[in-house]
Amino acid sequence: MTAPPHDARRGTSGAPLPDTQRGMRRRNLSRVMHAVAAHGPLSRAAVATRIGLTRAAVSTLVDELIRSGLLDELGPERPGKVGRPGSALAVSRSGPAGIGAEVGVDHLSVCAVDLRGEVRARAVRQGDNRGRAPEPVLKELIALVRQVSSEARLAGLRPAGLAVAVPGLVARGTGTVVRAPNLDWNDVDLSALLPDRLPLTVDNEANFGALAELWLGDEVPQDFLHVSAEIGIGAALVVDGRLLRGTRGFAGELGHVPVWPDGPACPCGGRGCLEQYAGEEAVLRAAGLDPGADRVGLLAERAAQADEHVRRALHGAGAALGIALTGAVNLLDPRSVVLGGALSRLAPWLLPSLEVELGRRTAGTGCDVAASGLGSDGPLLGAAHSVVRAVLDDPAGAAA
Amino acid sequence: MTAPPHDARRGTSGAPLPDTQRGMRRRNLSRVMHAVAAHGPLSRAAVATRIGLTRAAVSTLVDELIRSGLLDELGPERPGKVGRPGSALAVSRSGPAGIGAEVGVDHLSVCAVDLRGEVRARAVRQGDNRGRAPEPVLKELIALVRQVSSEARLAGLRPAGLAVAVPGLVARGTGTVVRAPNLDWNDVDLSALLPDRLPLTVDNEANFGALAELWLGDEVPQDFLHVSAEIGIGAALVVDGRLLRGTRGFAGELGHVPVWPDGPACPCGGRGCLEQYAGEEAVLRAAGLDPGADRVGLLAERAAQADEHVRRALHGAGAALGIALTGAVNLLDPRSVVLGGALSRLAPWLLPSLEVELGRRTAGTGCDVAASGLGSDGPLLGAAHSVVRAVLDDPAGAAA
Numbered sequence: 196m197t198a199p200p201h202d203a204r205r206g207t208s209g210a211p212l213p214d215t216q217r218g219m220r221r222r223n224l225s226r227v228m229h230a231v232a233a234h235g236p237l238s239r240a241a242v243a244t245r246i247g248l249t250r251a252a253v254s255t256l257v258d259e260l261i262r263s264g265l266l267d268e269l270g271p272e273r274p275g276k277v278g279r280p281g282s283a284l285a286v287s288r289s290g291p292a293g294i295g296a297e298v299g300v301d302h303l304s305v306c307a308v309d310l311r312g313e314v315r316a317r318a319v320r321q322g323d324n325r326g327r328a329p330e331p332v333l334k335e336l337i338a339l340v341r342q343v344s345s346e347a348r349l350a351g352l353r354p355a356g357l358a359v360a361v362p363g364l365v366a367r368g369t370g371t372v373v374r375a376p377n378l379d380w381n382d383v384d385l386s387a388l389l390p391d392r393l394p395l396t397v398d399n400e401a402n403f404g405a406l407a408e409l410w411l412g413d414e415v416p417q418d419f420l421h422v423s424a425e426i427g428i429g430a431a432l433v434v435d436g437r438l439l440r441g442t443r444g445f446a447g448e449l450g451h452v453p454v455w456p457d458g459p460a461c462p463c464g465g466r467g468c469l470e471q472y473a474g475e476e477a478v479l480r481a482a483g484l485d486p487g488a489d490r491v492g493l494l495a496e497r498a499a500q501a502d503e504h505v506r507r508a509l510h511g512a513g514a515a516l517g518i519a520l521t522g523a524v525n526l527l528d529p530r531s532v533v534l535g536g537a538l539s540r541l542a543p544w545l546l547p548s549l550e551v552e553l554g555r556r557t558a559g560t561g562c563d564v565a566a567s568g569l570g571s572d573g574p575l576l577g578a579a580h581s582v583v584r585a586v587l588d589d590p591a592g593a594a595a
Numbered sequence: 596m597t598a599p600p601h602d603a604r605r606g607t608s609g610a611p612l613p614d615t616q617r618g619m620r621r622r623n624l625s626r627v628m629h630a631v632a633a634h635g636p637l638s639r640a641a642v643a644t645r646i647g648l649t650r651a652a653v654s655t656l657v658d659e660l661i662r663s664g665l666l667d668e669l670g671p672e673r674p675g676k677v678g679r680p681g682s683a684l685a686v687s688r689s690g691p692a693g694i695g696a697e698v699g700v701d702h703l704s705v706c707a708v709d710l711r712g713e714v715r716a717r718a719v720r721q722g723d724n725r726g727r728a729p730e731p732v733l734k735e736l737i738a739l740v741r742q743v744s745s746e747a748r749l750a751g752l753r754p755a756g757l758a759v760a761v762p763g764l765v766a767r768g769t770g771t772v773v774r775a776p777n778l779d780w781n782d783v784d785l786s787a788l789l790p791d792r793l794p795l796t797v798d799n800e801a802n803f804g805a806l807a808e809l810w811l812g813d814e815v816p817q818d819f820l821h822v823s824a825e826i827g828i829g830a831a832l833v834v835d836g837r838l839l840r841g842t843r844g845f846a847g848e849l850g851h852v853p854v855w856p857d858g859p860a861c862p863c864g865g866r867g868c869l870e871q872y873a874g875e876e877a878v879l880r881a882a883g884l885d886p887g888a889d890r891v892g893l894l895a896e897r898a899a900q901a902d903e904h905v906r907r908a909l910h911g912a913g914a915a916l917g918i919a920l921t922g923a924v925n926l927l928d929p930r931s932v933v934l935g936g937a938l939s940r941l942a943p944w945l946l947p948s949l950e951v952e953l954g955r956r957t958a959g960t961g962c963d964v965a966a967s968g969l970g971s972d973g974p975l976l977g978a979a980h981s982v983v984r985a986v987l988d989d990p991a992g993a994a995a
Binding site (some may be wrong): 430444445463464522525526529 | 816818841842843844845848853863866918922923926927930955956958962
């Protein structure tokens with residue numbers, strides 16, 4: 196797990212902790228947790244070196260974290276090392292857990308992740324959710340959350356929060372899905388429809404996918420644009436290790452960046468938006484295929500079989516992506532672009548034309564494009580890990 | 596002067612101050628300076644209320660700031676107020692000053708701004724700098740900086756730093772102009788060519804223009820996209836009151852967002868970039884006018900006279916801007932778009948077609964567009980104020 200340098204003064208929410216003695220203590224507790232989570236098992240002395248506090252100060256902090264059940268003492272380290280043997284510390288396997296959930300267009304999934312980042316329980320339900328009312332969909336989701344939560348509790352974990360990824364725009368800092376065109380949900384307040392036993396976070400799937408990439412990806416930079424697709428195309432920008440959400444939480448709507456401004460009308464009201472060229476349905480149409488259950492799987496399979504229609508459709512989608520990304524790269528100057536979710540599976544056939552367009556249009560200032568290693572699990576993992584990160588960011592709050 | 600809520604933990608550079616007792620003291624000194632700068636004159640008691648510290652703590656901080664010459668005591672407040680009369684505090688008129696400079700395509704300008712934000716000295720030299728080598732241009736700039744600095748010193752000020760705005764890409768955190776196409780400068784290290792008596796900052800003119808808007812504009816939100824133009828078109832994004840610079844410092848290249856991807860070739864290597872439709876030279880060409888000395892003035896004058904060719908050219912430029920901004924608004928979700936610099940003078944004729952394109956392409960998620968009140972002074976003022984802000988952000992460092 197890559198450990199990005201962490202600004203302990205801000206939690207995942209971006210809200211600064213108070214700048215007082217007590218606030219400083221809470222931030223230092225967080226520094227200890229992050230050091231052990233990223234580099235553990237560690238002795239107290241190693242923690243002190245990593246975070247630049249005295250060993251005495253670290254010992255007091257560590258004792259508090261052990262009492263709260265967030266850190267475990269693994270017993271004396273093996274002999275042979277220099278100095279008095281210290282007891283190695285590790286993040287607890289039986290403390291708080293993050294429950295992540297994803298409302299997909301054709302699936303629901305839920306998982307529980309412990310403080311070490313391990314998935315400890317998981318449940319999935321396949322089925323088309325397009326056009327279904329929110330209530331029955333969320334009823335099924337609640338059943339999956341209960342199942343995963345009780346599995347987690349049996350394993351000695353304590354669910355600390357629920358984070359839900361949705362394929363649509365979420366009003367910043369609320370539980371309201373403003374618009375999820377492919378579910379046909381508008382202004383649905385999930386906080387009113389989900390049980391309030393757990394603290395709830397709701398966010399766009401592209402945002403959680405980008406966070407998963409940041410937290411779990413291999414050698415991921417702190418500045419990148421994460422592009423994902425299910426039926427629509429979304430993106431999320433990570434700057435200095437933090438999501439850029441936009442004023443209302445609507446940032447990252449790459450799917451509606453104009454590519455050919457006089458092109459086909461888009462349901463958004465625009466013309467020639469990227470989704471009209473690189474969205475799943477547009478690609479299936481261009482390839483002469485019927486939208487079925489596993490649309491991306493079908494495209495990947497046919498492309499691998501060298502189906503000329505499918506390859507040509509994906510070539511065109513890649514070129515449109517390259518033009519839209521030229522605008523994004525010019526505006527944002529990310530270190531890299533990561534194709535996540537469904538796009539990662541289609542990357543071999545999208546990348547060549549994408550890179551040609553992006554390369555020739557951003558000569559000298561371009562940036563690397565790569566496929567994510569997390570595949571379609573990104574948003575679900577990002578959701579569960581966001582709860583875990585909130586505990587690491589403010590362990591005193593989690594223990595309370 | 597609008598006072599944005601200030602995160603005293605980060606300086607203008609974004610670098611957090613150390614999280615120690617001493618760091619806390621430095622941050623609290625900064626809080627006092629910002630409170631007095633934004634709302635002064637204030638009594639010690641009023642400062643204490645504003646920043647949430649005890650009156651005793653504030654008094655100690657204020658005494659230090661008075662000793663350092665950063666705050667002035669104005670004498671007892673007028674009687675009639677409740678309680679013991681306190682002495683009102685104001686930011687010093689004779690402390691450190693920020694020296695701002697602008698290398699424009701057809702001018703050089705320099706000014707000195709005191710801690711209260713007042714311009715206390717100013718010098719301008721008109722003249723075409725296109726194609727001139729950096730050395731003679733910077734020699735002239737140095738002469739202007741010396742003239743303005745000695746005027747400032749005669750007025751009792753102490754120049755604390757020099758910030759230079761340039762019409763090109765600046766490598767983040769360096770003094771190197773990577774590319775300024777309209778000057779024809781490539782990889783010019785200004786820190787090697789300017790005298791090192793003052794701490795130097797170099798940045799893109801759009802970035803300084805956006806900061807000026809943030810610091811000096813009327814009712815400016817903390818999240819906006821600032822679009823400016825001289826010959827090229829640049830933009831700068833402010834998020835939560837801070838500039839989004841991009842990985843290499845190249846963010847905001849709105850001028851090279853593709854508008855019609857099969858359009859005319861652009862010197863950047865791309866095709867159909869925004870500058871090919873809305874850059875000054877493209878508009879002059881579309882209007883059938885020769886590029887002269889005061890190109891924007893000429894366009895504004897002819898448009899005001901209802902010249903049909905000019906109005907049609909500006910209508911087309913506005914539409915292209917609207918298409919490029921559709922992409923930017925979809926990606927960034929800013930609260931508003933501000934047209935600054937030359938664009939603010941042409942706004943009356945650009946805005947109608949711009950708003951039609953942006954409005955119909957971002958139905959329901961669009962954002963306001965307005966012209967800046969600062970006009971073409973923005974970058975110069977932003978540069979000078981950036982030095983002043985650095986003093987307010989870390990007064991202990993400035994006094995040292």
